Amino acid sequence: MKNMERAYNIAKDAYAKIGVDTELAMKKLSKIPVSLHCWQGDDVGGFENPDAGLDGGIMATGNYPGKARNPEQLRMDLDKALSLIPGKHRLNLHAIYGEFKGKKVDRDEIAPEHFSNWIAWAKSKKMGLDFNPTFFSHPNAASGFTLSSSNEKIRKFWVRHCKASRKIAEVMGKKLGSTVVTNIWIPDGYKDIPVDRKKPRETLKKSLDEIFEQKINPKYNLDAVECKLFGIGSESCVVGSHEFYMGYAVANKKLLCLDAGHFHPTEVISDKISSALTFLDEILLHVSRPVRWDSDHVVILNDELNAIAQEIIRGNYLDRVHIGLDFFDASINRIAAWVIGTRCMIKALLMALLEPISALKKIEQSGDFTSRLAILEELKTMPFGAIWDYYCMKSSVPVGMSWLNDVKKYEDDVLSKR
Ligand code: RNT
Ligand code: ZN
Numbered sequence: 001m002k003n004m005e006r007a008y009n010i011a012k013d014a015y016a017k018i019g020v021d022t023e024l025a026m027k028k029l030s031k032i033p034v035s036l037h038c039w040q041g042d043d044v045g046g047f048e049n050p051d052a053g054l055d056g057g058i059m060a061t062g063n064y065p066g067k068a069r070n071p072e073q074l075r076m077d078l079d080k081a082l083s084l085i086p087g088k089h090r091l092n093l094h095a096i097y098g099e100f101k102g103k104k105v106d107r108d109e110i111a112p113e114h115f116s117n118w119i120a121w122a123k124s125k126k127m128g129l130d131f132n133p134t135f136f137s138h139p140n141a142a143s144g145f146t147l148s149s150s151n152e153k154i155r156k157f158w159v160r161h162c163k164a165s166r167k168i169a170e171v172m173g174k175k176l177g178s179t180v181v182t183n184i185w186i187p188d189g190y191k192d193i194p195v196d197r198k199k200p201r202e203t204l205k206k207s208l209d210e211i212f213e214q215k216i217n218p219k220y221n222l223d224a225v226e227c228k229l230f231g232i233g234s235e236s237c238v239v240g241s242h243e244f245y246m247g248y249a250v251a252n253k254k255l256l257c258l259d260a261g262h263f264h265p266t267e268v269i270s271d272k273i274s275s276a277l278t279f280l281d282e283i284l285l286h287v288s289r290p291v292r293w294d295s296d297h298v299v300i301l302n303d304e305l306n307a308i309a310q311e312i313i314r315g316n317y318l319d320r321v322h323i324g325l326d327f328f329d330a331s332i333n334r335i336a337a338w339v340i341g342t343r344c345m346i347k348a349l350l351m352a353l354l355e356p357i358s359a360l361k362k363i364e365q366s367g368d369f370t371s372r373l374a375i376l377e378e379l380k381t382m383p384f385g386a387i388w389d390y391y392c393m394k395s396s397v398p399v400g401m402s403w404l405n406d407v408k409k410y411e412d413d414v415l416s417k418r
Helices: 002-017 022-029 071-082 112-124 152-176 198-213 242-252 273-279 303-314 334-353 357-365 369-379 384-394 400-413
Strands: 034-037 090-094 128-132 180-184 221-226 255-259 283-287 289-291 294-297 321-325
Touching: 002 022, 002 384, 022 334, 022 384, 034 071, 034 334, 071 112, 071 334, 071 400, 090 112, 112 128, 112 152, 128 152, 152 180, 152 198, 152 221, 180 283, 180 321, 198 242, 221 242, 221 283, 242 255, 242 273, 255 273, 273 283, 273 303, 283 303, 303 334, 303 357, 321 334, 334 384, 334 400, 357 369
Parallel strands: 034 090, 034 321, 090 128, 128 180, 180 221, 221 255, 255 283, 283 321
Antiparallel strands: 289 294
């Protein structure tokens, strides 16, 4: 404790010398919510049918023991993860995580009552919720097409599902006094080269228009649309592409969801944030980590994560960017996955908050790119770790790697007995 404070004070002075107020940075950081995705806790399984497999071109590989099998377990695991993460955050739920009490409730029949336990849980923790209709792992998605389906019955089913989801989100927003972001991601696409790319895209537009005919107060719910380049089994054409949803979001004042794993391998979402926000009021991020064909590895503190955080902070976009996480790894302890990914996101935000931004901008505007490069590199070895440790301590969560002991103990006491 003493050493940590000493280290903090030395670091604080070092940052003060370059014009950075570490206290202010930590204060700002404590107000940035990250939306934790519930689906890391059970490999995107949900509670409709515990034996149903995951489809839709996404995949959780691995079979690490102890995954949550019911809502109580998932909430317990989330409680554990949240106790190891500094700050106040949100929970992002998928529609398949409703509590149906063994009853068959089809996706177009889901209602707020199926989420009342989640709402009560969030309320007790003063947390906000976010929401997602689930367009995969369902017989009506088996053809690979949902909102862009040429089968009118199927298409209408998914339109109803999405409308029901937005109604649930509205109630969540009202009850929790915190705006819900409802994100639409559909898996629709072709494995092989299609003849007609136009028809499914026109159909998708029509479905979205029908969904949004149902007006919901933006105080309670905001809608986002998530684009993707390809999925497993939709390698040749994804209906909801970047251009499609960028266009749709701009034309209809929706949020665009940028998932870090949904673009060409050398394309990065950090470079898209300021472009998208030139034309859109708000965006949603799915912070993830693409590796080869997989778009959903656990987030780590890499260059792109830093760049994402820098773009948000340098652009002063905090009230226009909703930060959500999206990864699922079933090969490691699932609670650790949440903790690692979320702590990394917060670390990246803190690093970005510790930059001498206005000085750097001035240097850049003056054309002194030599100083820009030199300073950006020197910043990398500033004593960031001391600020991070102090922030964790002040937030009453474990400092450094000590959180791992908590997770291991929880694994022994709880997970290994499931
Ligand atoms: C899939 C999308 C989508 C999902 C979640 C489960 O590629 O990223 O966001 O990961 O909805
Ligand atoms: Zn995503």
